[in-house]
Amino acid sequence: MKKQFGLVSIVGSIVLLVSMMASSVVTGATDATVSLDKSWYTNETALAGDTVTITVTDADANTTTDRTDLNSGNATFTWAANSVIGAPATVVVTQTPIVGDVTILTATTSNVFPAATATVVDATLGIVTLISTAAQDDTNFDLKYKTGAVENININLKSTQVAAGITVALVETGTDTGIFEKTVDLHPVTTAAGADPITLQALNLNTVTATYVDTSPKDGGANVNVTAEATVETSDPTFASLLPADLYSTQATQPTLSGTIADSGGSGIDISTVQLKIYNAADALTQTLAPTVTGSDGDASITYSVVPAALTEALWTWQVTVNDMAGNASISDHENDADEDDKTNLKIDMTPPAISSATTGKSWNTDTDAEVSNDVDSLVVLFGEAIDADSVSAADFTVENNTVISATAYADAADGTVYISLGVDLAADATPEVSLAVSGAVSDTAGNARNTGSVDAA
Known part of the structure; x- marks a missing residue:
């Protein structure tokens, strides 16, 4: 008996377990x-x-509630006496808003009213218009409908x-x-x-x-x-290869502006948000441009380029803004520093450089990268803007009653400076005329060249 009872108990337990498992399965x-x-x-x-x-x-x-409005409680639920075919009856139900269609019932019954239709004119206000395809004469009716709620x-x-x-x-x-x-x-x-x-x-x-x-x-x-x-991403897009580089000068009034944007956080770039903005020397926004983008939404890296409307000869700055697909916003920096947002400088320059001054006794020490004084066989010429060092040579200058041995624009020296070595030492009070040689030419960084102009050294 004990064995039989045990077997029955085991079978019962298995059945119960199976039943419990079935009730917990998502079917x-x-x-x-x-x-x-x-x-x-x-x-x-x-x-x-x-x-x-x-x-x-x-x-x-979305739940609805069944409603029935009876003629017995609504005096308007009656077609007027001697109503012709097509004569409308406009009524207002007691509960709103109406959801779905309205059914016309024969008064005090559950039977659909024959030869008539109901149109909901305004569900919120509960206005319904009834049209009969048969003549009516003081005919009563009930209305069946549903109402809903938010x-x-x-x-x-x-x-x-x-x-x-x-x-x-x-x-x-x-x-x-x-x-x-x-x-x-x-x-x-x-x-x-x-x-x-x-x-x-x-x-x-x-x-x-x-x-x-x-x-x-x-x-x-x-x-x-x-x-x-x-997924959540909080890292910002980064910029690289901004071209033209910072402080670039050009004669072109519509230079191509381009670069690369990367997003390493996972969501990728939202290409529709890439904008390039141009500012004048007073830092006023003058152009907002949508660059041509190579890439698609969600790409980890994209490139862009745009040609602005013609710029006048002046100093300009430009900057790029972008969001990634997560919505993190980023602004370009001229040195691609992720913690900064300084604009990139651009100069439109169509004017050749001019000598503004010359000073005797000045030379450049390449060991210390510094200017030195009291060098009797040297002088420095200053132009009004940065000079293309590759355009400078001894043949570009003449010095009154002297010979130019060399002329150099050093990368670490101040913009616009050219250091000249002379063949003859200068007297302490010498103020020779320094001129650009007609046979030579000195260019600024935009490529504008000049071979005329002079100044008395001090």
Whole structure:
């Protein structure tokens, strides 16, 4: 008997276990969906990219209420005496807003009223117009319809940082849409489910997950969890190969401006946000350009180029702005320093350089990279702008009653300086005339050349 009882107990336990397992298996199929408006977000509160819009679509979560308005309680639910075919009867139902169609019933019955149609004129106000295809004469009727309301549903929103998540109430977008939405801000520090706006703490490379539980799946099975995920990125895009380089001079009034942008954080570049802005010498914005971009949304690296509208001869600056797909914003720096945002300098120059002064006794010490004084066989010539060092030679200059041995523009010296070595020592009070040689030419960095002009040395 004990053995038989044990066998029965074992069989019963197995049956119970199988029954329990079956009840916990997710068997239901769902037509509900949950989505996040982006795949990547940032958590910087100053940027729009930290705002997550959660959307759930579930027709079953949109409920309606059956209504019947009776003629006995509505004196207007009667066609007028001697109503001709097509004569309208306009009524207002007692409950609003109307959802779907309105059915006309024969008064005090559940029978559909013959030869008549109902049109909802204004669902919110409950206005309905009835048209009969037969003549009516003080004919009573009832109306059957449904009303709806804006519903709320709850979802769980979590991040890697906040594993338990927070409950977020989504609000239906209308009285009969079955679509529910809510926005939540991602924050580097704070989680506040009851705040306005709601915030959820999320850090770089966290996963954000929204979970909706469909408690009434379409096949009537067990609850179904529907999820959507996105990733947080907080690193900014970086710039490289800005061309022309900083302090570039050119005679061209429409130089091509180009460069490379990279995003190593994962989301990639949002190419629609690439803009190049040009400023005048007073730092006033004069052009905002959309460059031609080689690459696609989400690429880790893209290149861009643009030709501006014609620039006048003047000093200009330019700068590039961009967002990555997470919404992190970045501004270019002329030295590609990620912690700075200084504009890149550009000079449109069509005027040849001119000598502004000359000083005797000055030379350049290449060992110390510094100017020295009291050198009796040297002088320095100063131009009004930077000079192309490759255009400078001894043949470009003449010095009164002397011979020019060499002329050099040193890279480490001040812009526009040319140091000249002479064949004959100068007297302490000498003020020789220094001239550009007609047979030579000195160019500025934009390529403008000059071979005339003179100045008395001091």
